[in-house]
Amino acid sequence: MIEISPPSKKSEKNFTTRLESVDEFDRVETVGEMFVDRPKVSCLGVSVHYGDKQALFNINLDLGRNEVLALIGPSGCGKTTFLRCINRMNDTIEGCRVDGEIKIEGAEINHSDADVVSLRSKVGMVFQKPNPFPKSIFDNIAYGPRIHGLSGPKNELDDIVEAALKRAGLWEEVSDRLHTPATGLSGGQQQRLCIARAIAVNPEVILMDEPCSALDPIATARIEELIDDLREKFTIAIVTHSMHQAARVSQRTAYFHMGHLVEVGVTDQMFTNPRQRLTEDYITGRFG
Amino acid sequence: MxxxxxxxxxxxxxxxxxxxxxxxxxxxxxxxxxxxxxxxxxxxxxxxxxxxxxxxxxxxxxxxxxxxxxxxxxxxxxxxxxxxxxxxxxxxxxxxxxxxxxxxxxxxxxxxxxxxxxxxxxxxxxxxxxxxxxxxxxxxxxxxxxxxxxxxPALESVEKAFNVFIFLSSAVAVLTTVAIVLSLLFESFKFFEQVPLHEFLFGLKWNPQIAIRADQGASTGAFGAVPVFSGTLLIAFVAILVAGPIGLASAVYFAEYANPRVRDVAKPTLELLAGIPTVVYGFFAALTVAPLVRELGLSLGLAVEARSALAAGIVMGIMIIPFISSLADDVITAVPQSLREGSYAMGATQSETIKYVIFPAALPGIVGAFLLAISRAIGETMIVAMAAGLNANLTANPLENVTTVTVQIVVALIGDQEFDDPKTLSAFALGLILFFMTLILNVFALMIVKRYREQYE
Structure with a gap:
């Protein structure tokens, strides 16, 4: 199980983020368990600007090993921006600046000699809308292993593809049509294909940006089961708009509001007994 | 009145x-x-x-x-x-x-x-x-x-009138096409009454001038269209060889690499190339490129004629660059951003993403751009007339002079010609075959586009 450190244990580094000034509320501090022991990913003082506009304010948050961390909050609160910091996808956005410290296994990812290609092979990502490449199912999964040179002979690649599809729970459904276009799959299958594609390069962390928002309830349930299975091997951060989903799949939940991290807590505790007024309002559906 | x-x-x-x-x-x-x-x-x-x-x-x-x-x-x-x-x-x-x-x-x-x-x-x-x-x-x-x-219900009458109007407009467009094809067909039949079809299609010698002299047999072996078509294909091939890589590369640059300010200036400038009258390209080809090609060839010890398929093809290639680049740029830009992000998130570099994801996704459009450029190249007359010559020369050597279908059509219709003379009528036969060539090209293009259509959606 994951170890969650009580705030007092880290008093020397006891970060309580001070919110400078936000329209609706003054001086709210991040409360709860932002930090864990031996984090997989640790973020300290992360701020993001899009041009002149600041999207994230001084975020401190760890991702624990074999943990599913849910990021919740109203639209535009910065949860996706935060997620995209971890695999440096914000690099592709013009005028985007990321400050602060983000370390994976203690190595700074924004360091000048950090390699974005190897970072992204360690940190996979699944997007809001399934985005299979216009290729066959096989080629979609083989894409990552091929560009990273992970596969030697042909049958080794076959094994990788089969293993990834099995892990993503898709093998039974597609094993007889691996060489048909991936775009012919249903939405839920496409999303599981994208998950399989991400795990085919054997990453350490998987980032999921509302992976079920375009799916029906049955497909969603399948993905949620899958996320729970994947936790054995990977560290997962998932952005979601569904409180129920957060409650079902995650061990810790972080609540973002207008670019600030308001509260982080053990999921069960957070949903039953939020410590911040803002969190409570959001969870109980009073706004958002 | x-x-x-x-x-x-x-x-x-x-x-x-x-x-x-x-x-x-x-x-x-x-x-x-x-x-x-x-x-x-x-x-x-x-x-x-x-x-x-x-x-x-x-x-x-x-x-x-x-x-x-x-x-x-x-x-x-x-x-x-x-x-x-x-x-x-x-x-x-x-x-x-x-x-x-x-x-x-x-x-x-x-x-x-x-x-x-x-x-x-x-x-x-x-x-x-x-x-x-x-x-x-x-x-x-x-x-x-x-x-x-x-x-x-005045609205309904107006609506009906509008329906009739748009129907008639499209009918005019369609009927014009049909009429042109029919006119080509009938005039070509007249031609084929005088020159056998197989001779026209498979004859290796094109010299319509012989037919004018009444004392000679009307068309003894002079209407073989093979050299004319081979010349057309040779020049179009050279042109695509020039325009394809350059156009595609510039499209990729504008769509993926160029910063917006460069793009805003450079893209319209490139598209300006399409606005230059072909006759200007023609004398550029005849006066600048052809001598250059010849000198270059001679210095390498190659026999280059003063007018060559190579010179005409190079200039024609420059002419069709904007077609390829502009259209390919549009289709590359139309590839959904989510595919790019998906590829980047897998750790692919920009060039890997372009090669393995964007190109395959944009392929139908790129093929369309190429085919448009090819049909433009096949239909081009002025550059060839000025830089490649008028001689129907059956050769695959781009250093020799050749002629094309369109040029021969112009030659056939210049001057006083009777419309029962095979030389004049040959223009229609050439036009008909040219029409079929572009038709086949279009069908081919549609097949490719259909096969790859809706791959991303």
Whole structure:
């Protein structure tokens, strides 16, 4: 199980983020368990600007090993921006600046000699809308292993593809049509294909940006089961708009509001007994 | 005369529009009206305009035939004893007399009389036309405006009229195409009556000039189109070899790498290339590129002719770069951002993403761009005429001079030609084959596009 450190244990580094000034509320501090022991990913003082506009304010948050961390909050609160910091996808956005410290296994990812290609092979990502490449199912999964040179002979690649599809729970459904276009799959299958594609390069962390928002309830349930299975091997951060989903799949939940991290807590505790007024309002559906 | 009548019809229509609109507006007060006032106005305007215009057009087209046959019937019996050509001459003389053109008089006794009949008939017809058209237009105004009531569905009439209008517009476009193809077909049949089809398609010698000399056999082996088509394909091939890589690379640069400011300036500049008249490219090819190619070739010890397929192909390639680059840029930009992100998130570099994800996704559009460029290259005339020569030379060597289909069509139709001469008719046969070539190219393109369509969605 994951170890969650009580705030007092880290008093020397006891970060309580001070919110400078936000329209609706003054001086709210991040409360709860932002930090864990031996984090997989640790973020300290992360701020993001899009041009002149600041999207994230001084975020401190760890991702624990074999943990599913849910990021919740109203639209535009910065949860996706935060997620995209971890695999440096914000690099592709013009005028985007990321400050602060983000370390994976203690190595700074924004360091000048950090390699974005190897970072992204360690940190996979699944997007809001399934985005299979216009290729066959096989080629979609083989894409990552091929560009990273992970596969030697042909049958080794076959094994990788089969293993990834099995892990993503898709093998039974597609094993007889691996060489048909991936775009012919249903939405839920496409999303599981994208998950399989991400795990085919054997990453350490998987980032999921509302992976079920375009799916029906049955497909969603399948993905949620899958996320729970994947936790054995990977560290997962998932952005979601569904409180129920957060409650079902995650061990810790972080609540973002207008670019600030308001509260982080053990999921069960957070949903039953939020410590911040803002969190409570959001969870109980009073706004958002 | 007709132009005043046209203006009058428009005026009636316009006043009909305002009458209808005002009457309908008056109805609106207090009551709900079925159609908006402007639809009532439009409906009346259409009723005033369209039937009258149709009648006017019919009149203008039919008038000469009707009057001429009336005049002809009034002529004395000796006219009908004339031979076909003489009768035509006599009729022309009568109409010349009527128009006051005094030329060589053959002194037909009945010409004066017939001419004055023609004049009076023309006048009568003009007056009758004015009266009939005006009556139609004005009575339409009266009848149509009386129907303006709150629940009259003027909207539907206008909608129907609009449907007919767009149907006719597309019919014009389609029928024109059909007519052009038919004309090509019939003239080509005439040609193939004189030159056997297999000789035209498989003959290796093209020299239509021989056919002019009547003392020689009309077309002994001179109409083999193979060298002409091989020349066309050779030049188009060189052009694509030049334009394909350059156009595609610049499209990738503009779509993926260039920063927006560079793109905003450089892309329109490149597209300007498409606006240069081909004749300018032609003398650029003939005066600059051809000598350059020749000198370069000679310095390498190659025999390069003064006019060469290579020179024409290079310049043609430059000409079609903007077609490929601009269209390919559009389709590359249209590839969803989510695919790029998906690839980047897998740790792919930008060039890997372009090679493995964006190109395959944009392939149908890129193929379309290439085919458009090829058909442009095949249809190009001026550059070839100036830089590649007029000689039908069967060769695959781009350093020799060759000629193309379009150039030969121009050559065939330059100067005084009779339309029963195989040299002139060969233009239609060449045109027909060219048409089939581009048709096959288009079908091929459609097949490719269909096969890869909807791959991302």
């Amino acid at each position: 007709t132009i005043y009548l046209l203006a009058a019809i428009l005026l009636v229509s316009l006043s009909g529009f305002y009458i209808g609109k005002n009457r309908a507006s008056a109805l609106v007060v207090g009551a709900r009206i079925q159609s908006l006032p402007q639809y009532h106005g439009l409906r009346i305007a259409l009723w005033c305009g369209l039937p009258a215009l149709f009648l006017l057009g019919l009149w203008v087209v039919l008038e000469p035939f009707v009057i001429q046959s009336l005049v002809r019937n009034s002529l004395p019996p000796e006219f009908f004893n004339l031979s076909g050509d003489e009768a035509i001459l006599a009729m022309m003389e009568i109409s010349n007399l009527a128009q006051g053109i005094v030329g060589t008089q053959s002194g037909l006794p009945y010409a004066e009389q017939a001419a004055s009949l023609l004049i009076s008939m023309n006048q009568l017809s003009d007056y009758a036309m004015i009266v009939v058209v005006s009556v139609v237009s004005l009575s339409a105004l009266v009848v149509a405006q009386s129907k303006v009531t709150a629940d009259f």
